[in-house]
Amino acid sequence: MSGFLGFCNEKNMSLLTDFYELAMCASYFDNKKLELATFDLFIRNMPKNRSYFMFAGLEQVLLFLKNVRFTNEHLVYLKKQGFHSDFLDYLENFRFSGDVWALPEGSIAFQNEPLIRITAPIIEAQIIETFLLNTINLQTMITTKASRIVKVAKGKPVIEFGLRREHGIDAGMKVARCSFIAGCEGTSNVLAGKKYGIPVFGTMAHSFIMSYKQEIDAFRAFTRTFPERTTLLIDTYDEITGLANAILVAKELEKSGYKLGGVRLDSGDLVKTSKKVREKLDNNDLNYVNIFASGDLDEFRIADLLENSARIDCFGVGTKLGTSADRPYINVVYKLCEIMDEKGNFSPIMKLSEGKSTLPGRKQVHRFKDNRGYFDYDIIGLQEENLPGDPLLEKVMEKGELTYDLPSLTVIRKYAKEAFQKLPNKYKILKNAPEYPVRLSQTLENLTRNLTVNLRNKINLPN
Amino acid sequence: MSGFLGFCNEKNMSLLTDFYELAMCASYFDNKKLELATFDLFIRNMPKNRSYFMFAGLEQVLLFLKNVRFTNEHLVYLKKQGFHSDFLDYLENFRFSGDVWALPEGSIAFQNEPLIRITAPIIEAQIIETFLLNTINLQTMITTKASRIVKVAKGKPVIEFGLRREHGIDAGMKVARCSFIAGCEGTSNVLAGKKYGIPVFGTMAHSFIMSYKQEIDAFRAFTRTFPERTTLLIDTYDEITGLANAILVAKELEKSGYKLGGVRLDSGDLVKTSKKVREKLDNNDLNYVNIFASGDLDEFRIADLLENSARIDCFGVGTKLGTSADRPYINVVYKLCEIMDEKGNFSPIMKLSEGKSTLPGRKQVHRFKDNRGYFDYDIIGLQEENLPGDPLLEKVMEKGELTYDLPSLTVIRKYAKEAFQKLPNKYKILKNAPEYPVRLSQTLENLTRNLTVNLRNKINLPN
Numbered sequence: 001m002s003g004f005l006g007f008c009n010e011k012n013m014s015l016l017t018d019f020y021e022l023a024m025c026a027s028y029f030d031n032k033k034l035e036l037a038t039f040d041l042f043i044r045n046m047p048k049n050r051s052y053f054m055f056a057g058l059e060q061v062l063l064f065l066k067n068v069r070f071t072n073e074h075l076v077y078l079k080k081q082g083f084h085s086d087f088l089d090y091l092e093n094f095r096f097s098g099d100v101w102a103l104p105e106g107s108i109a110f111q112n113e114p115l116i117r118i119t120a121p122i123i124e125a126q127i128i129e130t131f132l133l134n135t136i137n138l139q140t141m142i143t144t145k146a147s148r149i150v151k152v153a154k155g156k157p158v159i160e161f162g163l164r165r166e167h168g169i170d171a172g173m174k175v176a177r178c179s180f181i182a183g184c185e186g187t188s189n190v191l192a193g194k195k196y197g198i199p200v201f202g203t204m205a206h207s208f209i210m211s212y213k214q215e216i217d218a219f220r221a222f223t224r225t226f227p228e229r230t231t232l233l234i235d236t237y238d239e240i241t242g243l244a245n246a247i248l249v250a251k252e253l254e255k256s257g258y259k260l261g262g263v264r265l266d267s268g269d270l271v272k273t274s275k276k277v278r279e280k281l282d283n284n285d286l287n288y289v290n291i292f293a294s295g296d297l298d299e300f301r302i303a304d305l306l307e308n309s310a311r312i313d314c315f316g317v318g319t320k321l322g323t324s325a326d327r328p329y330i331n332v333v334y335k336l337c338e339i340m341d342e343k344g345n346f347s348p349i350m351k352l353s354e355g356k357s358t359l360p361g362r363k364q365v366h367r368f369k370d371n372r373g374y375f376d377y378d379i380i381g382l383q384e385e386n387l388p389g390d391p392l393l394e395k396v397m398e399k400g401e402l403t404y405d406l407p408s409l410t411v412i413r414k415y416a417k418e419a420f421q422k423l424p425n426k427y428k429i430l431k432n433a434p435e436y437p438v439r440l441s442q443t444l445e446n447l448t449r450n451l452t453v454n455l456r457n458k459i460n461l462p463n
Numbered sequence: 464m465s466g467f468l469g470f471c472n473e474k475n476m477s478l479l480t481d482f483y484e485l486a487m488c489a490s491y492f493d494n495k496k497l498e499l500a501t502f503d504l505f506i507r508n509m510p511k512n513r514s515y516f517m518f519a520g521l522e523q524v525l526l527f528l529k530n531v532r533f534t535n536e537h538l539v540y541l542k543k544q545g546f547h548s549d550f551l552d553y554l555e556n557f558r559f560s561g562d563v564w565a566l567p568e569g570s571i572a573f574q575n576e577p578l579i580r581i582t583a584p585i586i587e588a589q590i591i592e593t594f595l596l597n598t599i600n601l602q603t604m605i606t607t608k609a610s611r612i613v614k615v616a617k618g619k620p621v622i623e624f625g626l627r628r629e630h631g632i633d634a635g636m637k638v639a640r641c642s643f644i645a646g647c648e649g650t651s652n653v654l655a656g657k658k659y660g661i662p663v664f665g666t667m668a669h670s671f672i673m674s675y676k677q678e679i680d681a682f683r684a685f686t687r688t689f690p691e692r693t694t695l696l697i698d699t700y701d702e703i704t705g706l707a708n709a710i711l712v713a714k715e716l717e718k719s720g721y722k723l724g725g726v727r728l729d730s731g732d733l734v735k736t737s738k739k740v741r742e743k744l745d746n747n748d749l750n751y752v753n754i755f756a757s758g759d760l761d762e763f764r765i766a767d768l769l770e771n772s773a774r775i776d777c778f779g780v781g782t783k784l785g786t787s788a789d790r791p792y793i794n795v796v797y798k799l800c801e802i803m804d805e806k807g808n809f810s811p812i813m814k815l816s817e818g819k820s821t822l823p824g825r826k827q828v829h830r831f832k833d834n835r836g837y838f839d840y841d842i843i844g845l846q847e848e849n850l851p852g853d854p855l856l857e858k859v860m861e862k863g864e865l866t867y868d869l870p871s872l873t874v875i876r877k878y879a880k881e882a883f884q885k886l887p888n889k890y891k892i893l894k895n896a897p898e899y900p901v902r903l904s905q906t907l908e909n910l911t912r913n914l915t916v917n918l919r920n921k922i923n924l925p926n
């Protein structure tokens with residue numbers, strides 16, 4: 001009866017992996033392949049209607065790397081799956097001992113740029129792949145989506161309301177975290193509020209209204225409990241009669257020295273209704289009462305509402321933010337880019353598969369700014385190159401130990417805001433934004449070309 | 464440094480809720496509103512390209528209801544959020560004491576049909592809303608998506624491979640569970656294998672091949688560790704040279720008394736390549752070697768591959784299954800349908816909002832079959848009616864205690880298979896399937912009509 005969820009804890013994350021990671025590692029171990037290797041975690045291409053990424057998830061990745069272990073219970077299970085006892089002995093003492101370079105959370109990033117770079121014995125670097133991809137896919141996807149929504153809301157507060165449709169418990173928590181990083185004012189998720197210190201918000205459901213004989217009884221009951229700055233949901237039966245009841249209650253509250261916070265619209269034609277509601281509120285000297293809108297909102301609908309001069313002061317955005325509904329995944333991948341040879345030198349590695357080729361060597365990303373400080377273009381080069389732009393990847397872990405002070409969520413949020421301000425506006429439009437220029441350094445381009453020729457020769461393909 | 468995940472445990476699930484649930488409950492408590500109420504959990508409409516749902520998630524819902532508690536730590540946090548101490552005292556002793564009726568997991572369901580029906584004191588029934596929606600949304604959405612994929616694969620095994628792009632840790636676990644319910648043969652997720660007893664599968668990544676100087680060295684190394692029924696990934700550099708190497712290794716394995724299990728294709732034109740690969744394998748007397756395909760698959764691509772006679776024996780389906788990518792949410796809602804009045808009688812309740820109206824009263828769903836035993840149509844009626852079809856909702860919890868033996872995952876899977884077989888094929892086509900008939904009983908229709916008139920009169924709207 002117990003354990004419906006408790007197995008999703010830190011202790012078990014070593015097994016939250018694709019079986020093939022363990023199979024490959026068993027074979028590496030068996031074949032005494034223990035050399036150092038470097039892997040890049042990057043996003044292969046920009047999805048439709050995305051022209052930048054806002055990177056997030058590093059904190060969870062680093063805590064995973066610091067804590068990943070195999071328990072006896074895991075080893076018993078793996079033995080049953082056919083793994084040899086030598087390899088299981090190795091796993092028993094497994095620690096991640098590698099070096100990690102990464103972008104700070106909240107950074108703006110683009111296609112093909114390493115977001116996290118891992119150098120470690122190949123077994124260690126391989127075994128962690130799935131967890132890293134799962135974490136960065138979710139968090140970077142949501143942070144990016146949320147930043148688009150916050151941007152089009154033009155300074156009006158956005159609250160993340162999607163818990164009921166987010167994909168399970170962990171997604172519910174991480175969506176709240178990521179939305180806050182991207183500039184949302186808060187979340188409806190109480191546990192996320194408690195865990196991350198994010199402000200929590202909420203109004204009332206239609207059921208609350210319906211549980212009373214009269215709508216006004218429900219409004220009065222609710223403001224009795226929460227007299228201060230309450231928001232009343234006015235569209236359960238009809239927005240206009242609902243508004244009349246809200247106005248009545250607002251006037252009653254005034255007599256007791258309180259102010260109604262707002263009214264909420266959750267259905268219907270939000271442009272038309274919000275204008276009507278604003279007018280009636282103002283005609284009743286209730287210009288301090290805000291209009292809060294929700295119901296199937298995303299960046300496209302909010303842009304549309306504001307273009308049509310909807311009189312909305314605050315947006316509650318749920319499902320379409322919390323699932324990144326127009327594009328519920330990003331093509332984040334984790335690819336081998338160099339490996340140590342017998343002599344102890346690193347050899348660059350690349351992959352040729354059609355449409356899935358990769359960049360070889362240990363890389364760094366350099367960002368170049370224009371004379372007003374805006375991002376102009378990036379160059380991906382080799383770590384050893386001395387390129388003039390700002391290097392984006394920072395060392396965050398050395399020999400398995402954190403060398404980086406994990407910033408607070410507020411610091412990450414501020415960093416994200418500043419980074420986003422430096423991205424030129426043309427990349428922030430919702431559809432058909434131009435592609436931000438990401439180039440290769442001459443050295444990396446030459447290396448890629450030479451390796452391609454070598455590989456094609458080796459397998460007798462035309463160059 | 465600790466706690467990057469540990470807070471996502473059973474103990475904390477009471478706070479995994481929208482703030483407004485707690486606010487409404489505080490107000491109910493304050494206003495001494497403690498009467499019994501009934502809520503329906505249902506899906507408002509069929510999403511595009513869906514013509515049925517396969518219901519899942521009940522086990523997690525019931526375990527949540529059995530275990531939901533507020534700890535001292537929660538109460539301290541809620542106090543800071545402005546909740547009164549009387550209400551916090553109530554929460555300290557909170558137990559769910561209601562009755563629950565539900566469909567068994569694996570059931571086939573349709574729009575507007577109650578999937579779970581809760582009768583409890585209104586605070587208890589309200590406070591659990593968000594968790595129920597979050598759980599049923601994810602699991603029913605994924606089970607439905609997986610059943611479509613399994614169906615078009617026409618008996619060829621489908622393995623769920625999506626962990627790296629599923630939305631966080633809990634989604635990773637539940638997608639594996641739901642895919643198995645819907646008929647997938649297994650998952651790549653090792654922790655799901657361990658937790659749920661689902662078979663786990665995996666081959667190798669391109670990085671494994673690339674870490675060796677020659678592809679054939681990688682194949683030999685891998686089969687040294689796993690000589691039995693191994694699958695080799697052949698498209699790292701070029702499928703045809705990869706296949707030649709795989710054939711070499713298969714012949715070497717034969718000499719040692721082993722058989723190669725399969726070759727895997729992960730990119731390129733799968734129709735063309737799989738035919739070429741099949742031919743070469745057969746020409747080398749390797750007709751026992753299977754062809755395993757992966758890479759951006761979903762029900763539409765698999766249908767297309769099989770229509771074009773691709774020679775594929777097994778499908779690995781990842782991202783698009785694990786995120787239900789074409790539709791990453793369902794419109795699952797939780798609505799009040801009756802409440803007890805002062806005299807102890809239940810009054811039916813409904814909501815009128817434009818496009819969001821609900822059905823009043825305590826309901827049951829009856830399924831009518833044709834003379835061959837196939838599902839013909841459903842009628843939603845009131846619980847008290849004696850309709851001839853099979854009633855779908857079963858009592859699973861009484862006064863907060865389970866009255867239902869939670870079936871094993873294998874039993875649920877079998878139940879789902881049998882239910883799906885009774886759904887006529889016309890509802891299983893991928894696009895533009897007809898709408899399955901869901902009607903209201905005469906009694907429910909009359910009740911709905913009368914209540915609508917009453918409500919409209921009350922708020923002076925035209926009927």
